[in-house]
Amino acid sequence: MDKPDTTPPPNFIRYIVEEDNRTGKFGGRVITRFPPEPNGYLHIGHAKSICLNFGLAADFGGHCNFRFDDTNPSKEEVEYVESIQADVRWLGFDWGERLYYASDYFEQLYGWAVQLIKDGKAFVCELSPDEIRDYRGTLTEPGRESPWRNRPVEENLDLFERMRAGEFPDGSLTLRAKIDMAAPNINLRDPVMYRIKHDPHHRTGDAWCLYPMYDWAHGQCDSIEGITHSLCTMEYEDHRALYDWYLDQLGLYHPQQIEFARLNLSHTVLSKRRLIQLVQEERVNGWDDPRMPTLAGMRRRGYPPAAIRSFCDRIGVGKRENLVDMALLEYCVREDLNRWAPRVMAVLRPLKVVIENFPEGRVEYLEAVNNPEDPGAGTRPIPFTREIYIEREDFLEDPPKKFYRLAPGREVRLRYAFFLKCHEVIKDPATGEVVELRGTYDPETRGGSAPDGRQVKATLHWVSATLALPAAVRLYDRLFTVPHPSSEAGDFKQYINPHSLEVIDPAWVEPSLAGAAPGSHFQFERLGYFCVDPDSTADRPVFNRTVTLRDAWAKVQQSEKKGKGS
Protein backbone atom coordinates (compact mmCIF):
# COMPACT_ATOMS: atom_id res chain seq x y z
CA MET A 1 0.00 0.00 0.00
CA ASP A 2 2.66 2.46 1.06
CA LYS A 3 5.23 0.98 -1.23
CA PRO A 4 6.92 4.19 -2.37
CA ASP A 5 7.70 5.02 1.25
CA THR A 6 9.29 1.69 1.99
CA THR A 7 11.45 1.44 -1.10
CA PRO A 8 14.97 2.10 0.09
CA PRO A 9 17.17 4.56 -1.76
CA PRO A 10 19.17 3.19 -4.67
CA ASN A 11 22.65 1.84 -4.16
CA PHE A 12 25.25 0.14 -6.31
CA ILE A 13 24.38 -3.35 -5.06
CA ARG A 14 20.76 -2.90 -6.07
CA TYR A 15 21.88 -1.92 -9.56
CA ILE A 16 24.02 -5.03 -9.82
CA VAL A 17 21.13 -7.22 -8.75
CA GLU A 18 18.76 -5.52 -11.18
CA GLU A 19 21.27 -5.99 -13.94
CA ASP A 20 21.72 -9.66 -13.03
CA ASN A 21 17.98 -10.14 -13.17
CA ARG A 22 17.83 -8.42 -16.53
CA THR A 23 20.52 -10.64 -18.00
CA GLY A 24 19.18 -13.72 -16.27
CA LYS A 25 22.54 -14.41 -14.63
CA PHE A 26 20.97 -16.31 -11.74
CA GLY A 27 17.67 -17.06 -13.37
CA GLY A 28 16.09 -14.16 -11.53
CA ARG A 29 16.83 -15.65 -8.12
CA VAL A 30 18.14 -13.47 -5.32
CA ILE A 31 19.49 -15.45 -2.40
CA THR A 32 21.60 -13.67 0.17
CA ARG A 33 22.87 -14.68 3.55
CA PHE A 34 23.84 -13.19 6.88
CA PRO A 35 26.91 -15.09 8.13
CA PRO A 36 27.97 -13.99 11.65
CA GLU A 37 30.64 -15.75 13.66
CA PRO A 38 29.24 -16.57 17.10
CA ASN A 39 32.14 -14.97 18.94
CA GLY A 40 30.53 -11.80 20.24
CA TYR A 41 27.40 -9.74 20.29
CA LEU A 42 25.90 -8.11 17.24
CA HIS A 43 26.33 -4.37 16.92
CA ILE A 44 24.91 -1.59 14.77
CA GLY A 45 27.44 -2.41 12.05
CA HIS A 46 25.94 -5.88 11.79
CA ALA A 47 22.51 -4.27 11.62
CA LYS A 48 23.61 -2.55 8.42
CA SER A 49 24.53 -5.92 6.94
CA ILE A 50 21.36 -7.60 8.23
CA CYS A 51 19.10 -4.91 6.80
CA LEU A 52 21.00 -5.00 3.53
CA ASN A 53 20.90 -8.77 3.11
CA PHE A 54 17.37 -9.40 4.33
CA GLY A 55 16.06 -6.23 2.73
CA LEU A 56 17.58 -6.91 -0.66
CA ALA A 57 16.28 -10.47 -0.75
CA ALA A 58 12.80 -9.38 0.30
CA ASP A 59 12.66 -6.58 -2.25
CA PHE A 60 13.54 -8.93 -5.07
CA GLY A 61 11.30 -11.79 -4.00
CA GLY A 62 14.18 -13.94 -2.81
CA HIS A 63 15.31 -14.99 0.62
CA CYS A 64 18.14 -14.56 3.05
CA ASN A 65 19.80 -17.46 4.84
CA PHE A 66 21.03 -17.21 8.38
CA ARG A 67 24.33 -19.00 8.73
CA PHE A 68 26.75 -19.16 11.60
CA ASP A 69 30.35 -19.15 10.45
CA ASP A 70 31.46 -21.41 13.25
CA THR A 71 34.82 -22.63 12.02
CA ASN A 72 36.86 -21.64 15.07
CA PRO A 73 35.73 -23.43 18.24
CA SER A 74 38.26 -21.67 20.44
CA LYS A 75 36.45 -18.34 20.05
CA GLU A 76 32.85 -19.37 19.70
CA GLU A 77 30.17 -20.02 22.29
CA VAL A 78 26.50 -20.96 22.45
CA GLU A 79 25.83 -17.80 24.43
CA TYR A 80 26.61 -15.93 21.26
CA VAL A 81 24.65 -18.14 18.90
CA GLU A 82 21.63 -17.51 21.06
CA SER A 83 22.09 -13.79 21.54
CA ILE A 84 22.74 -13.28 17.85
CA GLN A 85 19.52 -14.97 16.82
CA ALA A 86 17.56 -13.07 19.45
CA ASP A 87 19.02 -9.80 18.20
CA VAL A 88 18.23 -10.45 14.54
CA ARG A 89 14.69 -11.45 15.46
CA TRP A 90 14.34 -8.34 17.59
CA LEU A 91 15.57 -6.22 14.70
CA GLY A 92 12.58 -7.54 12.83
CA PHE A 93 13.87 -10.19 10.45
CA ASP A 94 12.77 -13.76 9.95
CA TRP A 95 14.84 -16.50 8.34
CA GLY A 96 12.12 -19.12 8.57
CA GLU A 97 13.67 -22.59 8.44
CA ARG A 98 16.83 -21.36 6.82
CA LEU A 99 19.18 -21.54 9.79
CA TYR A 100 22.53 -23.04 8.84
CA TYR A 101 25.96 -23.54 10.31
CA ALA A 102 29.27 -23.82 8.53
CA SER A 103 29.79 -26.80 10.83
CA ASP A 104 26.90 -28.53 9.02
CA TYR A 105 29.25 -28.73 6.05
CA PHE A 106 32.40 -29.96 7.80
CA GLU A 107 32.13 -33.45 6.28
CA GLN A 108 31.52 -32.10 2.79
CA LEU A 109 34.40 -29.66 3.16
CA TYR A 110 36.64 -32.49 4.27
CA GLY A 111 35.67 -34.48 1.20
CA TRP A 112 36.51 -31.57 -1.04
CA ALA A 113 39.87 -31.19 0.67
CA VAL A 114 40.61 -34.84 -0.08
CA GLN A 115 39.66 -34.17 -3.68
CA LEU A 116 42.14 -31.30 -3.89
CA ILE A 117 44.84 -33.47 -2.38
CA LYS A 118 44.16 -36.18 -4.93
CA ASP A 119 44.35 -33.58 -7.66
CA GLY A 120 47.73 -32.52 -6.35
CA LYS A 121 46.39 -29.12 -5.35
CA ALA A 122 46.77 -29.37 -1.60
CA PHE A 123 49.46 -30.70 0.71
CA VAL A 124 50.13 -31.40 4.34
CA CYS A 125 52.70 -28.96 5.64
CA GLU A 126 54.92 -29.40 8.69
CA LEU A 127 56.11 -25.81 8.94
CA SER A 128 55.47 -24.11 12.27
CA PRO A 129 53.37 -20.96 12.39
CA ASP A 130 56.55 -18.87 12.56
CA GLU A 131 58.08 -20.69 9.63
CA ILE A 132 54.93 -20.30 7.57
CA ARG A 133 55.04 -16.58 8.15
CA ASP A 134 58.68 -16.51 7.24
CA TYR A 135 58.14 -18.49 4.04
CA ARG A 136 55.20 -16.31 3.04
CA GLY A 137 57.44 -13.43 2.02
CA THR A 138 56.38 -9.82 2.42
CA LEU A 139 54.19 -7.33 0.62
CA THR A 140 56.99 -6.54 -1.79
CA GLU A 141 58.94 -9.82 -1.93
CA PRO A 142 57.67 -13.19 -3.09
CA GLY A 143 57.49 -16.10 -0.66
CA ARG A 144 59.36 -19.41 -0.76
CA GLU A 145 57.81 -22.79 -1.32
CA SER A 146 57.37 -25.04 1.68
CA PRO A 147 59.76 -27.99 1.71
CA TRP A 148 56.69 -30.20 2.15
CA ARG A 149 54.96 -28.82 -0.91
CA ASN A 150 55.79 -31.72 -3.21
CA ARG A 151 54.97 -34.58 -0.91
CA PRO A 152 53.45 -37.52 -2.81
CA VAL A 153 49.66 -37.58 -2.97
CA GLU A 154 49.45 -40.88 -1.04
CA GLU A 155 51.49 -39.47 1.80
CA ASN A 156 49.31 -36.35 1.92
CA LEU A 157 46.19 -38.47 2.00
CA ASP A 158 47.56 -40.62 4.79
CA LEU A 159 48.72 -37.68 6.86
CA PHE A 160 45.46 -35.77 6.37
CA GLU A 161 43.47 -38.79 7.50
CA ARG A 162 45.65 -39.15 10.57
CA MET A 163 45.28 -35.43 11.29
CA ARG A 164 41.56 -35.99 11.42
CA ALA A 165 42.03 -39.07 13.56
CA GLY A 166 43.76 -36.97 16.17
CA GLU A 167 47.27 -38.36 15.88
CA PHE A 168 48.97 -34.96 15.92
CA PRO A 169 49.06 -32.14 18.44
CA ASP A 170 47.67 -28.67 17.85
CA GLY A 171 49.69 -26.59 15.47
CA SER A 172 51.95 -29.38 14.30
CA LEU A 173 50.51 -29.82 10.81
CA THR A 174 48.32 -27.91 8.42
CA LEU A 175 46.69 -28.65 5.12
CA ARG A 176 47.61 -26.01 2.58
CA ALA A 177 46.41 -25.22 -0.90
CA LYS A 178 49.09 -25.40 -3.56
CA ILE A 179 48.67 -22.16 -5.46
CA ASP A 180 51.52 -19.72 -5.98
CA MET A 181 54.09 -18.54 -3.44
CA ALA A 182 55.00 -15.64 -5.72
CA ALA A 183 51.46 -14.34 -6.13
CA PRO A 184 51.25 -10.59 -5.58
CA ASN A 185 48.00 -11.28 -3.74
CA ILE A 186 49.26 -12.74 -0.47
CA ASN A 187 46.06 -14.71 0.03
CA LEU A 188 47.14 -16.92 -2.84
CA ARG A 189 50.51 -17.86 -1.34
CA ASP A 190 49.59 -21.44 -0.42
CA PRO A 191 46.96 -20.53 2.19
CA VAL A 192 46.21 -22.79 5.13
CA MET A 193 42.98 -24.75 4.66
CA TYR A 194 42.93 -26.77 7.88
CA ARG A 195 44.53 -26.45 11.25
CA ILE A 196 44.54 -28.88 14.14
CA LYS A 197 42.65 -27.82 17.25
CA HIS A 198 41.84 -30.37 19.91
CA ASP A 199 39.07 -28.12 21.01
CA PRO A 200 35.45 -29.09 21.53
CA HIS A 201 33.06 -27.33 19.19
CA HIS A 202 29.78 -25.90 20.45
CA ARG A 203 27.85 -27.98 17.91
CA THR A 204 30.00 -30.86 16.72
CA GLY A 205 31.42 -31.59 20.16
CA ASP A 206 34.64 -33.57 19.83
CA ALA A 207 33.82 -35.10 16.47
CA TRP A 208 36.58 -33.02 14.94
CA CYS A 209 40.06 -31.92 15.92
CA LEU A 210 40.61 -30.50 12.47
CA TYR A 211 38.90 -27.25 11.61
CA PRO A 212 38.58 -25.47 8.26
CA MET A 213 39.86 -21.93 7.89
CA TYR A 214 37.20 -19.35 7.10
CA ASP A 215 38.67 -18.77 3.65
CA TRP A 216 38.43 -22.44 2.81
CA ALA A 217 34.90 -22.76 4.15
CA HIS A 218 33.15 -19.60 3.17
CA GLY A 219 32.95 -19.79 -0.60
CA GLN A 220 31.85 -23.39 -0.55
CA CYS A 221 29.21 -22.74 2.11
CA ASP A 222 27.77 -20.01 -0.08
CA SER A 223 27.96 -22.34 -3.05
CA ILE A 224 26.19 -25.21 -1.27
CA GLU A 225 23.36 -22.91 -0.26
CA GLY A 226 23.01 -21.54 -3.77
CA ILE A 227 23.69 -18.00 -2.64
CA THR A 228 23.46 -15.66 -5.63
CA HIS A 229 24.79 -12.45 -4.12
CA SER A 230 27.31 -12.85 -1.35
CA LEU A 231 27.66 -9.47 0.31
CA CYS A 232 30.64 -8.78 2.49
CA THR A 233 32.81 -5.92 3.67
CA MET A 234 35.69 -4.40 1.73
CA GLU A 235 38.49 -6.23 3.48
CA TYR A 236 37.39 -9.45 1.79
CA GLU A 237 37.92 -8.04 -1.67
CA ASP A 238 41.42 -9.52 -1.80
CA HIS A 239 40.06 -12.88 -0.74
CA ARG A 240 37.65 -13.16 -3.62
CA ALA A 241 40.39 -14.48 -5.90
CA LEU A 242 41.00 -17.29 -3.42
CA TYR A 243 37.32 -18.18 -3.09
CA ASP A 244 37.11 -18.28 -6.86
CA TRP A 245 40.19 -20.48 -7.07
CA TYR A 246 38.73 -23.05 -4.67
CA LEU A 247 35.38 -23.08 -6.47
CA ASP A 248 37.09 -23.42 -9.84
CA GLN A 249 39.30 -26.31 -8.75
CA LEU A 250 36.29 -28.08 -7.29
CA GLY A 251 34.10 -27.27 -10.27
CA LEU A 252 31.42 -25.72 -8.08
CA TYR A 253 28.78 -23.08 -8.62
CA HIS A 254 30.01 -19.50 -8.08
CA PRO A 255 27.98 -17.04 -6.08
CA GLN A 256 28.79 -13.42 -6.87
CA GLN A 257 30.62 -11.67 -4.10
CA ILE A 258 30.00 -7.93 -3.73
CA GLU A 259 31.96 -5.87 -1.24
CA PHE A 260 30.66 -2.80 0.58
CA ALA A 261 32.10 -0.47 3.22
CA ARG A 262 31.55 -1.35 6.83
CA LEU A 263 29.78 1.18 9.03
CA ASN A 264 31.66 3.50 11.34
CA LEU A 265 29.61 5.45 13.86
CA SER A 266 30.84 8.58 15.55
CA HIS A 267 31.56 8.66 19.28
CA THR A 268 31.73 4.91 19.62
CA VAL A 269 33.76 1.91 18.49
CA LEU A 270 32.50 -0.95 16.37
CA SER A 271 35.28 -3.48 16.33
CA LYS A 272 34.70 -6.71 18.18
CA ARG A 273 38.18 -6.52 19.64
CA ARG A 274 37.49 -3.14 21.22
CA LEU A 275 33.97 -3.94 22.34
CA ILE A 276 35.23 -7.07 24.02
CA GLN A 277 37.83 -4.98 25.84
CA LEU A 278 35.19 -2.60 27.13
CA VAL A 279 33.25 -5.54 28.50
CA GLN A 280 36.18 -7.47 29.93
CA GLU A 281 37.82 -4.46 31.52
CA GLU A 282 34.45 -3.46 32.94
CA ARG A 283 34.46 -0.03 31.38
CA VAL A 284 30.80 -0.80 30.79
CA ASN A 285 28.40 -3.15 32.50
CA GLY A 286 28.35 -5.98 29.99
CA TRP A 287 27.44 -6.42 26.36
CA ASP A 288 23.98 -4.97 26.89
CA ASP A 289 25.12 -1.85 28.72
CA PRO A 290 22.93 0.89 27.25
CA ARG A 291 26.03 2.81 26.22
CA MET A 292 27.22 -0.01 24.00
CA PRO A 293 26.61 0.11 20.23
CA THR A 294 25.48 -3.51 20.43
CA LEU A 295 21.93 -4.36 19.49
CA ALA A 296 21.47 -5.70 23.00
CA GLY A 297 22.72 -2.40 24.42
CA MET A 298 20.54 -0.34 22.14
CA ARG A 299 17.51 -2.43 22.99
CA ARG A 300 18.13 -1.84 26.68
CA ARG A 301 18.78 1.81 26.03
CA GLY A 302 15.36 1.98 24.41
CA TYR A 303 16.25 2.33 20.72
CA PRO A 304 13.29 0.83 18.84
CA PRO A 305 14.15 -1.70 16.11
CA ALA A 306 12.21 0.35 13.57
CA ALA A 307 14.51 3.29 14.30
CA ILE A 308 17.59 1.17 13.67
CA ARG A 309 16.13 -0.13 10.41
CA SER A 310 15.32 3.40 9.34
CA PHE A 311 18.87 4.42 10.18
CA CYS A 312 20.28 1.60 8.07
CA ASP A 313 18.16 2.73 5.14
CA ARG A 314 19.28 6.31 5.51
CA ILE A 315 23.01 5.71 5.72
CA GLY A 316 23.00 3.98 2.35
CA VAL A 317 25.56 1.53 1.04
CA GLY A 318 28.80 2.46 -0.64
CA LYS A 319 32.41 1.44 -0.93
CA ARG A 320 34.14 4.40 0.61
CA GLU A 321 35.31 4.73 4.15
CA ASN A 322 32.75 6.55 6.24
CA LEU A 323 32.00 7.90 9.69
CA VAL A 324 28.28 8.34 10.20
CA ASP A 325 27.25 10.99 12.70
CA MET A 326 25.61 9.58 15.81
CA ALA A 327 23.19 12.50 15.47
CA LEU A 328 21.58 10.70 12.56
CA LEU A 329 20.91 7.60 14.65
CA GLU A 330 19.49 9.77 17.40
CA TYR A 331 17.30 11.54 14.90
CA CYS A 332 15.89 8.19 13.75
CA VAL A 333 15.24 7.17 17.34
CA ARG A 334 13.35 10.37 18.11
CA GLU A 335 11.47 10.22 14.84
CA ASP A 336 10.11 6.78 15.66
CA LEU A 337 9.48 7.29 19.37
CA ASN A 338 7.75 10.61 18.76
CA ARG A 339 5.04 8.80 16.85
CA TRP A 340 4.02 6.34 19.51
CA ALA A 341 5.76 6.77 22.87
CA PRO A 342 3.23 7.79 25.56
CA ARG A 343 4.00 11.09 27.28
CA VAL A 344 4.29 11.29 31.04
CA MET A 345 5.72 13.79 33.51
CA ALA A 346 8.77 13.23 35.63
CA VAL A 347 11.02 15.57 37.56
CA LEU A 348 14.66 14.63 37.67
CA ARG A 349 16.07 17.35 39.93
CA PRO A 350 13.21 18.51 42.11
CA LEU A 351 12.59 21.99 43.43
CA LYS A 352 9.62 22.12 45.77
CA VAL A 353 6.92 24.68 45.13
CA VAL A 354 4.28 25.35 47.77
CA ILE A 355 1.10 26.74 46.29
CA GLU A 356 -0.16 28.84 49.13
CA ASN A 357 -3.71 29.33 47.89
CA PHE A 358 -4.26 25.63 47.21
CA PRO A 359 -5.89 23.87 50.16
CA GLU A 360 -3.75 21.53 52.16
CA GLY A 361 -4.65 17.86 51.73
CA ARG A 362 -6.72 18.45 48.64
CA VAL A 363 -6.08 16.41 45.47
CA GLU A 364 -7.41 17.61 42.19
CA TYR A 365 -7.23 15.34 39.15
CA LEU A 366 -6.45 16.87 35.80
CA GLU A 367 -6.67 15.35 32.38
CA ALA A 368 -3.41 14.90 30.50
CA VAL A 369 -3.02 13.93 26.87
CA ASN A 370 -1.13 10.67 26.38
CA ASN A 371 0.27 11.52 22.98
CA PRO A 372 -0.44 14.69 21.04
CA GLU A 373 0.81 12.91 17.91
CA ASP A 374 -1.82 10.22 18.32
CA PRO A 375 -5.32 11.33 19.36
CA GLY A 376 -6.29 7.68 19.73
CA ALA A 377 -3.86 7.31 22.63
CA GLY A 378 -6.40 8.99 24.94
CA THR A 379 -5.89 10.80 28.21
CA ARG A 380 -5.11 10.00 31.80
CA PRO A 381 -5.75 11.74 35.12
CA ILE A 382 -2.84 13.27 36.99
CA PRO A 383 -3.07 14.49 40.58
CA PHE A 384 -2.42 18.09 41.54
CA THR A 385 -1.61 19.00 45.13
CA ARG A 386 -0.53 21.96 47.25
CA GLU A 387 3.09 20.91 47.10
CA ILE A 388 4.60 20.07 43.78
CA TYR A 389 8.05 19.54 42.32
CA ILE A 390 9.28 21.37 39.31
CA GLU A 391 12.61 20.94 37.57
CA ARG A 392 15.34 22.88 39.35
CA GLU A 393 16.62 24.28 36.07
CA ASP A 394 13.18 25.67 35.26
CA PHE A 395 13.64 28.39 37.86
CA LEU A 396 16.19 31.17 37.89
CA GLU A 397 16.21 33.88 40.48
CA ASP A 398 17.97 36.23 38.12
CA PRO A 399 16.96 35.13 34.62
CA PRO A 400 18.93 36.15 31.54
CA LYS A 401 17.11 37.71 28.61
CA LYS A 402 16.20 34.60 26.66
CA PHE A 403 15.19 32.54 29.66
CA TYR A 404 11.44 32.52 29.86
CA ARG A 405 10.69 29.94 32.46
CA LEU A 406 9.88 30.64 36.12
CA ALA A 407 11.42 33.55 38.03
CA PRO A 408 10.34 35.66 40.99
CA GLY A 409 7.14 37.51 40.17
CA ARG A 410 6.75 35.66 36.90
CA GLU A 411 3.82 33.51 35.78
CA VAL A 412 4.13 30.22 33.90
CA ARG A 413 1.82 27.38 33.02
CA LEU A 414 2.02 24.02 34.72
CA ARG A 415 1.43 21.49 31.98
CA TYR A 416 -2.22 20.36 31.88
CA ALA A 417 -2.87 22.18 35.18
CA PHE A 418 -2.86 25.83 36.16
CA PHE A 419 -0.95 29.04 35.82
CA LEU A 420 1.52 29.43 38.64
CA LYS A 421 3.04 32.62 39.92
CA CYS A 422 6.13 32.69 42.06
CA HIS A 423 6.10 35.09 45.02
CA GLU A 424 8.88 34.02 47.29
CA VAL A 425 12.20 32.29 47.13
CA ILE A 426 13.33 30.39 50.16
CA LYS A 427 17.04 29.77 50.49
CA ASP A 428 19.30 27.81 52.72
CA PRO A 429 20.75 30.56 54.89
CA ALA A 430 24.07 28.77 55.05
CA THR A 431 24.66 28.06 51.35
CA GLY A 432 22.34 30.49 49.64
CA GLU A 433 20.91 27.60 47.66
CA VAL A 434 17.29 27.90 46.63
CA VAL A 435 15.44 25.19 48.54
CA GLU A 436 11.81 26.05 48.01
CA LEU A 437 9.50 28.35 46.11
CA ARG A 438 6.26 29.84 47.36
CA GLY A 439 3.59 30.87 44.95
CA THR A 440 -0.07 30.97 44.06
CA TYR A 441 -2.09 29.36 41.34
CA ASP A 442 -4.99 30.82 39.41
CA PRO A 443 -8.00 28.46 39.72
CA GLU A 444 -9.52 30.12 36.67
CA THR A 445 -6.75 28.69 34.51
CA ARG A 446 -7.62 25.06 35.15
CA GLY A 447 -6.66 23.01 32.14
CA GLY A 448 -4.06 25.51 31.09
CA SER A 449 -5.69 28.55 29.59
CA ALA A 450 -6.82 31.83 31.10
CA PRO A 451 -10.40 33.05 30.53
CA ASP A 452 -9.08 36.59 30.33
CA GLY A 453 -6.87 35.57 27.44
CA ARG A 454 -3.58 36.36 29.12
CA GLN A 455 -0.64 34.35 27.87
CA VAL A 456 2.41 32.88 29.49
CA LYS A 457 5.69 32.27 27.78
CA ALA A 458 6.54 28.92 29.30
CA THR A 459 4.93 25.63 30.20
CA LEU A 460 6.66 23.56 32.85
CA HIS A 461 6.36 19.89 33.65
CA TRP A 462 5.75 18.99 37.29
CA VAL A 463 4.68 16.22 39.64
CA SER A 464 2.78 16.19 42.89
CA ALA A 465 5.33 16.22 45.69
CA THR A 466 3.09 14.10 47.87
CA LEU A 467 1.84 11.61 45.30
CA ALA A 468 4.80 11.22 42.92
CA LEU A 469 6.66 7.93 42.85
CA PRO A 470 10.39 7.69 43.45
CA ALA A 471 12.34 6.14 40.61
CA ALA A 472 15.95 5.65 39.64
CA VAL A 473 16.87 7.34 36.41
CA ARG A 474 20.02 6.60 34.45
CA LEU A 475 21.12 9.36 32.16
CA TYR A 476 23.29 8.09 29.35
CA ASP A 477 25.49 10.13 27.11
CA ARG A 478 27.89 9.19 24.34
CA LEU A 479 30.51 6.66 25.42
CA PHE A 480 33.40 8.61 23.90
CA THR A 481 34.29 12.27 23.90
CA VAL A 482 35.82 12.27 20.42
CA PRO A 483 34.12 11.49 17.10
CA HIS A 484 36.46 8.70 16.10
CA PRO A 485 38.16 7.15 19.14
CA SER A 486 39.73 4.29 17.22
CA SER A 487 41.58 6.61 14.85
CA GLU A 488 42.84 8.81 17.65
CA ALA A 489 46.41 8.53 18.88
CA GLY A 490 47.06 6.11 21.72
CA ASP A 491 44.67 3.80 23.50
CA PHE A 492 41.07 4.40 22.47
CA LYS A 493 39.96 3.93 26.07
CA GLN A 494 41.51 7.19 27.16
CA TYR A 495 38.72 8.92 25.25
CA ILE A 496 35.93 7.30 27.24
CA ASN A 497 33.45 9.94 28.36
CA PRO A 498 33.65 10.06 32.17
CA HIS A 499 30.10 11.41 32.24
CA SER A 500 28.58 8.78 29.99
CA LEU A 501 26.40 7.61 32.88
CA GLU A 502 24.79 9.66 35.60
CA VAL A 503 22.38 8.09 38.03
CA ILE A 504 19.62 10.12 39.63
CA ASP A 505 17.96 8.44 42.57
CA PRO A 506 15.42 9.37 43.52
CA ALA A 507 13.82 11.14 40.64
CA TRP A 508 10.07 11.67 40.85
CA VAL A 509 7.58 10.31 38.35
CA GLU A 510 3.84 10.65 38.06
CA PRO A 511 1.78 7.89 39.74
CA SER A 512 0.54 6.42 36.45
CA LEU A 513 4.01 4.94 35.98
CA ALA A 514 3.51 2.48 38.83
CA GLY A 515 4.18 -1.00 37.54
CA ALA A 516 5.42 0.07 34.12
CA ALA A 517 6.74 -3.00 32.34
CA PRO A 518 10.45 -3.38 31.65
CA GLY A 519 11.14 -2.48 28.06
CA SER A 520 8.29 -0.02 27.79
CA HIS A 521 8.99 3.41 26.38
CA PHE A 522 7.88 6.83 27.52
CA GLN A 523 8.55 10.41 26.76
CA PHE A 524 9.19 12.36 29.92
CA GLU A 525 7.81 15.65 28.73
CA ARG A 526 10.45 18.25 27.96
CA LEU A 527 13.23 15.85 29.02
CA GLY A 528 13.55 13.01 26.58
CA TYR A 529 12.60 9.44 25.87
CA PHE A 530 13.06 6.86 28.59
CA CYS A 531 12.82 3.10 28.71
CA VAL A 532 12.06 0.91 31.71
CA ASP A 533 15.15 -1.11 32.61
CA PRO A 534 14.98 -4.79 33.58
CA ASP A 535 16.67 -3.83 36.87
CA SER A 536 13.38 -2.27 37.97
CA THR A 537 11.76 -3.62 41.12
CA ALA A 538 8.20 -3.33 42.34
CA ASP A 539 8.99 -0.41 44.62
CA ARG A 540 11.62 1.25 42.51
CA PRO A 541 11.33 1.44 38.75
CA VAL A 542 14.52 2.19 36.85
CA PHE A 543 14.38 4.33 33.74
CA ASN A 544 17.10 4.57 31.13
CA ARG A 545 17.29 7.74 29.14
CA THR A 546 17.16 6.65 25.52
CA VAL A 547 17.80 10.07 24.02
CA THR A 548 17.08 13.64 24.98
CA LEU A 549 14.54 15.76 23.18
CA ARG A 550 15.93 18.32 20.79
CA ASP A 551 16.68 21.22 23.05
CA ALA A 552 16.44 24.72 21.65
CA TRP A 553 17.20 26.27 25.02
CA ALA A 554 20.43 24.31 25.33
CA LYS A 555 21.45 25.70 21.97
CA VAL A 556 20.70 29.25 23.05
CA GLN A 557 22.83 28.73 26.14
CA GLN A 558 25.61 27.26 24.09
CA SER A 559 25.72 30.03 21.55
CA GLU A 560 25.59 32.64 24.35
CA LYS A 561 28.55 30.97 25.96
CA LYS A 562 30.44 30.87 22.69
CA GLY A 563 29.58 34.51 22.02
CA LYS A 564 31.02 35.52 25.40
CA GLY A 565 34.11 33.39 24.90
CA SER A 566 35.19 34.84 21.58
Add this chain to the structure above:
RNA sequence: UGGGGGAUCGUCUAGCGGCAGGACAGCAGACUCUGGAUCUGCUUACCGAGGUUCGAAUCCUCGUCCCCCAGCCA
Protein backbone atom coordinates in the same frame (compact mmCIF):
# COMPACT_ATOMS: atom_id res chain seq x y z
C1' U B 1 55.68 2.53 -3.63
C1' G B 2 53.77 -5.75 -4.54
C1' G B 3 48.49 -6.39 -4.87
C1' G B 4 43.49 -4.73 -4.01
C1' G B 5 40.02 -0.65 -3.23
C1' G B 6 38.31 4.47 -2.57
C1' A B 7 37.98 10.09 -3.20
C1' U B 8 30.78 14.56 -4.53
C1' C B 9 28.12 19.88 0.90
C1' G B 10 30.58 19.67 7.94
C1' U B 11 28.58 14.12 7.76
C1' C B 12 26.16 10.12 4.95
C1' U B 13 24.48 9.45 0.14
C1' A B 14 22.26 10.14 -5.21
C1' G B 15 24.12 10.84 -10.14
C1' C B 16 25.77 6.22 -15.10
C1' G B 17 27.62 12.44 -21.31
C1' G B 18 22.68 17.20 -20.69
C1' C B 19 20.47 22.46 -14.67
C1' A B 20 24.95 18.53 -8.98
C1' G B 21 19.62 16.15 -5.77
C1' G B 22 18.16 14.15 -0.83
C1' A B 23 18.88 13.25 4.41
C1' C B 24 21.34 14.57 9.02
C1' A B 25 23.92 18.61 11.21
C1' G B 26 24.03 24.15 11.18
C1' C B 27 21.53 29.00 10.65
C1' A B 28 16.95 32.08 10.32
C1' G B 29 11.72 32.41 10.78
C1' A B 30 6.39 30.63 11.50
C1' C B 31 3.43 27.89 14.76
C1' U B 32 2.82 25.63 19.50
C1' C B 33 -0.27 24.10 26.69
C1' U B 34 6.53 20.03 25.60
C1' G B 35 12.11 25.89 24.09
C1' G B 36 9.12 18.79 21.77
C1' A B 37 6.56 17.84 17.19
C1' U B 38 5.25 20.33 12.62
C1' C B 39 6.04 23.95 8.64
C1' U B 40 9.03 27.59 5.70
C1' G B 41 13.48 29.52 4.02
C1' C B 42 18.96 29.76 3.82
C1' U B 43 24.31 28.55 3.76
C1' U B 44 27.68 24.69 2.04
C1' A B 45 30.38 19.88 -2.36
C1' C B 46 32.33 17.08 -7.61
C1' C B 47 40.80 15.59 -4.87
C1' G B 48 44.28 18.11 -8.74
C1' A B 49 46.14 18.97 -13.79
C1' G B 50 45.49 18.01 -18.74
C1' G B 51 42.58 15.81 -22.77
C1' U B 52 37.96 13.98 -25.69
C1' U B 53 33.13 16.44 -26.50
C1' C B 54 28.52 21.43 -28.50
C1' G B 55 28.43 19.73 -23.40
C1' A B 56 32.30 15.90 -18.27
C1' A B 57 31.14 14.49 -11.30
C1' U B 58 30.38 10.87 -15.27
C1' C B 59 34.84 8.98 -20.71
C1' C B 60 40.64 9.06 -21.39
C1' U B 61 45.70 10.33 -19.48
C1' C B 62 48.93 11.76 -15.67
C1' G B 63 49.28 12.98 -10.65
C1' U B 64 47.87 13.52 -5.24
C1' C B 65 45.77 11.73 -0.89
C1' C B 66 43.21 7.89 2.08
C1' C B 67 41.98 2.69 3.34
C1' C B 68 42.92 -2.80 3.24
C1' C B 69 46.33 -7.25 2.84
C1' A B 70 52.36 -10.35 5.30
C1' G B 71 46.69 -15.06 11.60
C1' C B 72 47.23 -22.14 11.96
C1' C B 73 41.23 -15.06 13.19
C1' A B 74 36.73 -14.05 10.72
